[in-house]
Amino acid sequence: MSRLIRAARRTLVSYSSSSPSHTSPVHGFQVYNHFSSHLQWRNAISSLLFQSRPYATDKCTKSLFEANILRILHNEIEYQTEYAPPHQHATKFNSFVVQDRPGEQWMTMRSIFNDSEDIKLEATMFDGYESVPKFGDDTSGEDMRFHISLLVDISKRSGGDALEFVCSAWPDCLEIQKLYLLSRDSMLSRPYMGPDFRNLNPQLQERLREFLEARGVNDELSVFLHEYMKNKDRIELMQWFGKVKSFMEK
Incomplete structure (x- = not known):
């Protein structure tokens, strides 16, 4: 004054x-x-x-505007914490070691089969869905069936090329979409990626499914991935809210 x-x-x-x-x-x-x-x-x-x-x-x-944003973020964090709290990630599933990737839309799982093969799985968070009819007493409308993309790399510990399966993990089953060879030292700019899995001989399709199932890549794994990604989705959302709130408070 x-x-x-x-x-x-x-x-x-x-x-x-x-x-x-x-x-x-x-x-x-x-x-x-x-x-x-x-x-x-x-x-x-x-x-x-x-x-x-x-x-x-x-x-x-400006201060009132930012205070309003902070209030809404605080309420969202409080709601998520009280009504949908995430839990600690699983670190193992059967023979697989689970490796979360915080801040990313992926997670990784690794295993060894018969001391001769390295198995690496990379799964996305939910990246799609399909509509399905409702069942039970309330049959009006539709439900959503969420989709997870899954890459399965299988390589010999002695070296050489690897097999890569491109799969769809649904809530109750695993589907193979494609199979191709990964060359570790290939210089090809556009390698041949193989045929659509559904166009293969039905017997070959069945044997390849059994090949994956023997290595623990099966419907049970698909169920686990959906539970894992539901939890990861909540964890990433809470971290996102926290980071935005921290920025606004500075």
Whole structure:
């Protein structure tokens, strides 16, 4: 406030020096007294306050806007924590070691089969769905059946190429979409990716399914992945809310 008064004084003195006066400019106190009425002081101070008002208003509006965002984020975090709290990720499933990838839409699982093969799985979070009819008493409308993309790499520990299966993990079953060879040292820009799995001989399709099932890649794994991704989805959402809230608080 003292700075405001000093600024008002400067405004008055400046104004007096440019206005006609019947007193000598040498006598500063006489000039000052000429403009020291209550009304002129109030007008000078009000003018300065008015000049600074847009900045103060913008700052206040911005603060209220950010406070509203923070309030909504706080409520969302509180709701998720109370009604849909995530739990600790599973670190194993049958013969597989589970490796979460925080902040990413993927997770990884690894296993060794018969001490001769390395198996690596990479699964997405939910990346699609299909509509299915409802069952039970309420048959109106449709339900959603969520989809997870799954890559299964199987390589010999002795080296060489690897097999890669592209699969769809549904809530209750696993489907093979494609199978191709991964060459570790191939320089081909567009290698042949093999035929659509459904176009293969039915007996070959069945044997390849059995090949994966023997290595633990089966319908049971698909059920596990859906439970895992439901939990991961909640964890990633909570972390996202927290990061946005932290940014707004700075």
